[in-house]
Amino acid sequence: MSRVLRAEDVHVVRDGRPLLQEVSLTVRAGEHWALLGANGAGKSTLLSLLGALVHPTRGTVEVLGRRLGRVDLRELRAYVGHVDPRHPLTAPLRVRDVVLTGLTNSVAPLPRWRPTDGQLRRADGLIETLGLAGHRDARWPTLSQGQRGRTLIARALMPEPRLLLLDEPATGLDLPGWERLLDALDTLRRTYPALATVLVTHHLEELPAGTTHAMLLREGRVLAQGPAADVLTGDQVGKCFDLPLAVDRHDDRWSVRIRRRRT
Template sequence: MTGYADLGDKVIEARNVDVVREGRLLLAGISVTIRAGEHWALIGPNGAGKSTLLSVLGAYRHPTRGQVDILGQRLGRTDVFQLRRSIGRVNPQHPLRSALTAREVVLTGATGTIDLMPRWTPHPDEVDRADHLLHLLGLSGSAEAQWHLLSHGERGRVLIARAVLARPGLLLLDEPATGLDLRAREQLLTSLDRIRDAAPEATSVLVTHHLEELPTTTTHALLLREGRVVSCGPVEEVLTTELMSDCFDHPVAILRNEGRWAAVAAPEPATPHFLTR
């Protein structure tokens, strides 16, 4: 099932999705269609339901109500363990404990495991692709470096290479720039743009609550607030001053320069002259 979908194909279709946990409504009435070649951002304040929605889209959580089709498979009617093999995930909290090299971490993407599988030998094509991805992401010189010696930024790029090694039908990124300094963040975002440019048919969903963490290749956005959709669609139509202010319940001004986004505090209205006397 692994492999990119044809451009325009539906990769995800969620309809009227609710998620309830311990009597609390975490997601309410979520509907979204994501097609091959699109790169979505899930944006919202803390507690909005972004990670919950990402876990549904990654087949790690079933909706309480509603329907979700992922890569043509309906949750509740398919083997989720098999489905997950077609989904690449980038988790900054990668729980690796072994002394693997950067190349070996990337190669675990072929088996979908955290560690190298015993008695498993990667195919030469897989090794070649791992090295190609490390080169693409500017990490050729770190291929033999131990994981625990890599910087946080280098680890983030290694995890992107790991997630795309098997050419997954869907790539999910849960706040991949968390904890990175400016240089490391920009290197990571450049890496994402390079991966997307190299595979135009690839599809991804990235969770963030900082617009500065959006790659230039972002095509669509979904704004969440208290588990409900504020707006959903092409990024230019969604990331507006009005909608972002509504989503975060705070007045902000949205700026865009050379494909990158930023949010700044909206200027306060001027105090009437007669009140300053």
């Protein structure tokens, strides 16, 4: 499989404080990675590096074969789908119009820009894939948090990226919204088999069934990484969160609980 991402011996320092230290990661086409760790572990910082939003202080990062520091970041970002539930849209755009802004990498439609018929068909197809066909003309302020999240995933997929980055996409979702999101991510995995994804979360329960690999971060360093079944064990996740944990997997979904001492 072709390599989509490579970070090697990455360090990030801000205001004299190390946020990431000695982090290395390789993501290949068709792999679906989870980044887990406590608050402040460095997950979002690493995702920003992988999304070409920031440069490393030291080390190398290659995104889609282009090395940060040797390429225009704005150009590179057009090839990476980045889903942030804190999307700053406030205008009452319709779902279809929000999805189409993925082609212009803008929050609102650009003046005098008009999508082609093919682009409109692609937007409608993604809206249907994400389970939003009945909400194509719904306006942004009327959407639930889960509907907004799925709209933003469709938006991120409009430029046909090879890489999709998801920063805590289940933030603020209730149980039905969370389950619909996970189902949508599983549909994407089947529909676009070459697409690579990296998902940041605090919770194992939020991982899609198709998660193939995982990285555990603790205080800016890699605690463990590799195939999800090897990394997401009670011992290793417990070390990551500094708790005695038991991890279970059933029907390709994970759950975690505190391991009680026997008396």
